[in-house]
Amino acid sequence: MKEKILIIGAGQAGMQIASSLRDEGYAGDVTIVGEEAYAPYQRPPLSKAYLAGDMDEESLEFRNEHFYVENNIGVVTGDKIVHVEFGPAGGLATGGSGKSYEFDKLALTTGADPRKLKVEGADLDGVLYMRHLDDAKELKKRWDSIDNLVVLGGGFIGLEVAAVAQKAGKNVTVLQSGSRLMSRAVSPIVSDFYKAAHEKRGTTVHLNAQVSHLVGDRGKVTGVQLADGTLVPADIVMVGIGVTARGELADQLALEMEDGVIVVNEFAETSNSNVVAAGDAVILPHPLGHEGTVRLESVQNAVDQAKVAAQTLMGIREPYRAVPWFWSDQADLKLQIAGLSSGYDQTVIRGDRAADKFSVLYYKNGSLLAIDAVNDVSDYMAVRRALNAGANIPADAAADSSTPLKTLITGGEA
Amino acid sequence: MPHVTYISPDGTETTLEARDGDSVMEIAVKNGVKGIVAECGGACSCATCHVYVDDAFIAAAGEVSDLEDDMLDGAESERLPVSRLSCQIKMCAELDGLKVRIAPKQ
Structure with missing residues (x-):
């Protein structure tokens, strides 16, 4: 009998595992099951080009139907797996539809759900999230009727939606509970720049905003009441306050978890050697071999980790080594991040913040860790290349903005 | 509908129809x-x-923006005068029959 691999979760990582299995010549059965009504599609444009109307639904799809047929990849949509187990006869997953799926090996690419707002009024009509295509469709459906948009959360998703709405002429207020924007992703230098940049374009940004409750009228949200007494009017409240990993199936399999997140090793293997996991639902060893574990909610990680997971499923042992990178498009500002800056002890700022084109390099003990680049693709690419090669860009030389970074790369295999 | 042909690093040619x-x-x-x-x-x-656009179509493929220009500088494969990022070339009637060679390293 042919070996069967079941992939639960039809996002970027799930699609990539299936695709990579075929690229590597895997001859067994491959089935992807997703709970959404759509074949695998790209999420990043939902809060950017799709919302702005620059990209349609068809353009969001990763692959066309023909590809899945040609590559003999089963794609099941609209079925949420509710139970999974390894029994005496092998693996068995059961969907909410009642359908069951047998497998020999399993890939969990279950992703994450948006963290739900937990204040009074959070269930009012007009309180929306942004994670799935249906979320984006809902916001688009109501788009024309929105005058006042309140965004709860000053992370990538919230700020991207805010920028699209601001450009469309809406009154936009961003309420951030913390003391700076995108605090998990960038340093204070970049956070401060983005606050000013959004304000300059007409968006109101409140930091340290403590939401008391949401105010409504006949079941529909009309405003956000802050603890300091301010009432911010809202036709729509878009909540972007982070995500929680989908670990419930991993729990059923008694896999090793950390705070509800699936623990994997550098081969994307869980604590059960017949189960791999990749993407937003996992915590993994630092991908550049530094100490500790990280969570990486990004396209790059979903793709690169999925490739490793596919190899592991086939018995090929290639550890995951990749330079993490991220991007966020907000208004005319292209933020590109390479590397992980956590633990930095020195920064170098290049370029001109007043001209909306600059970069911040992060160092620890003189070694380059990461870059945040705003509209500065050449600095970004130079750092990505240096990190990929295990090379350095000495901080004192980098401080001279007139010298291209790519001429300063030293050491490594470059 | 316009057609585009891809030449893979191993020489395989694939012709596809575009919207x-x-x-x-x-x-x-x-x-x-x-x-x-x-x-x-x-x-x-x-x-x-990253792709290399057939000479005959390089003008029809349009201008390279500053952003694309900078990105191409950092691409893994050698940058040639006909280098483009294929995400920045939109298909249209003038590009019917377009041929692109896929850069060996991405």
Whole structure:
């Protein structure tokens, strides 16, 4: 009998595992099951080009139907797996539809759900999230009727939606509970720049905003009441306050978890050697071999980790080594991040913040860790290349903005 | 509908039909043409959809923006005068018959 691999979760990582299995010549059965009504599609444009109307639904799809047929990849949509187990006869997953799926090996690419707002009024009509295509469709459906948009959360998703709405002429207020924007992703230098940049374009940004409750009228949200007494009017409240990993199936399999997140090793293997996991639902060893574990909610990680997971499923042992990178498009500002800056002890700022084109390099003990680049693709690419090669860009030389970074790369295999 | 032909690093040729306005990257990725990675999905953020455009079509393929220009400088494969990021080339009638060679490293 042919070996069967079941992939639960039809996002970027799930699609990539299936695709990579075929690229590597895997001859067994491959089935992807997703709970959404759509074949695998790209999420990043939902809060950017799709919302702005620059990209349609068809353009969001990763692959066309023909590809899945040609590559003999089963794609099941609209079925949420509710139970999974390894029994005496092998693996068995059961969907909410009642359908069951047998497998020999399993890939969990279950992703994450948006963290739900937990204040009074959070269930009012007009309180929306942004994670799935249906979320984006809902916001688009109501788009024309929105005058006042309140965004709860000053992370990538919230700020991207805010920028699209601001450009469309809406009154936009961003309420951030913390003391700076995108605090998990960038340093204070970049956070401060983005606050000013959004304000300059007409968006109101409140930091340290403590939401008391949401105010409504006949079941529909009309405003956000802050603890300091301010009432911010809202036709729509878009909540972007982070995500929680989908670990419930991993729990059923008694896999090793950390705070509800699936623990994997550098081969994307869980604590059960017949189960791999990749993407937003996992915590993994630092991908550049530094100490500790990280969570990486990004396209790059979903793709690169999925490739490793596919190899592991086939018995090929290639550890995951990749330079993490991220991007966020907000208004005319292209933020590109390479590397992980956590633990930095020195920064170098290049370029001109007043001209909306600059970069911040992060160092620890003189070694380059990461870059945040705003509209500065050449600095970004130079750092990505240096990190990929295990090379350095000495901080004192980098401080001279007139010298291209790519001429300063030293050491490594470059 | 316009057609586009991809030449993979191993010499394989694939000809596909495009919707007007689709990017050369998008058509390749959707059909599983190997060698075009396009991790960022067309946001001009990753330089993993690098192609060499056939000379006859280089003008019709349009101008290279400053952003694309900088990205191409950092691409993994050698940059040539006919280098483009395929996510930035939109198909149209003038590009019918377009041929692109996929850069060997992305």
